[in-house]
Amino acid sequence: MFKQLKILDQNQVNEVKKIAARAQFVDGKISNPHSKVKNNLQLHDLEAYNKTSKILHDALMSNPEFTDFAFPEKIAPPLITRYQPGMQYGLHADSAIIPLPDGPIRSDISCTIFLSGPNDSKGGALHVTQGEAGMRFKGLPGTAIVYPSHTLHEVEPISEGERIVAITFIQSKVRDVMKRNLLYELNEVAALEGLNMKDENYMRMQALQYNLMRMWMD
Ligand SMILES: O=C(O)CCC(=O)C(=O)O
Ligand SMILES: [Fe+2]
Structure with a gap:
């Protein structure tokens, strides 16, 4: 991208x-x-x-x-x-x-x-x-x-x-272009829409962000 x-x-x-x-x-x-x-x-x-x-x-x-x-x-x-x-x-x-x-x-x-x-x-x-x-x-x-x-x-x-x-x-930090672009998109959506989400859903989405970063960052 x-x-x-x-x-x-x-x-x-x-x-x-x-x-x-x-x-x-x-x-x-x-x-x-x-x-x-x-x-x-x-x-x-x-x-x-x-x-x-x-x-x-x-x-x-x-x-x-x-x-x-x-x-x-x-x-x-x-x-x-x-x-x-x-x-x-x-x-x-x-x-x-x-x-x-x-x-x-x-x-x-x-x-x-x-x-x-x-x-x-x-x-x-x-x-x-x-x-x-x-x-x-x-x-x-x-x-x-x-x-x-x-x-x-x-x-x-x-x-x-x-x-x-x-x-x-x-x-x-994210060598693979596909993973890098997926993380970027997820983080963007979280930043733009996170505050509109229910607290519990926001927390679950943040866990996704953190855990994907943990898996994919060198
Ligand atoms: O000048 C540019 O826009 C790219 C130059 C380039 O491809 C390079 O230095 O490897
Ligand atoms: Fe080049």
């Missing part, structure tokens, strides 16, 4: 973009040297990376819509990438294991945070496939799209302008 979220306000978007504009970017192959499909630029400036990844990480982790949906256990520091005309990221599934300085994490959920807007580039939609169909996303600045890391996805070629996003990968 996909989710679109508003993560950053305009000031945060401006701040992150300002830091990125002064920073060095290099060929994205630096972190995937064997990829035949990756053709983008990524931030390669420790100070800018530390600052922007903290802003983006804190924005995600303080957003209840994100934490309720993703059940994050560990999250890779978000990394800013840029696409200029001719660039794209061909169809792929994300690596299961993301190496990080503090040890590897398992990527259950992938996340793109849009920093440029839909009209800042021609092309450059994030296309997440679902069988033979799929969905295309070009979000407003500050919005994020969260999708399961096992899905095949691509960034379509851009022909004009520039696409700037931040990407991150999340290890979820």
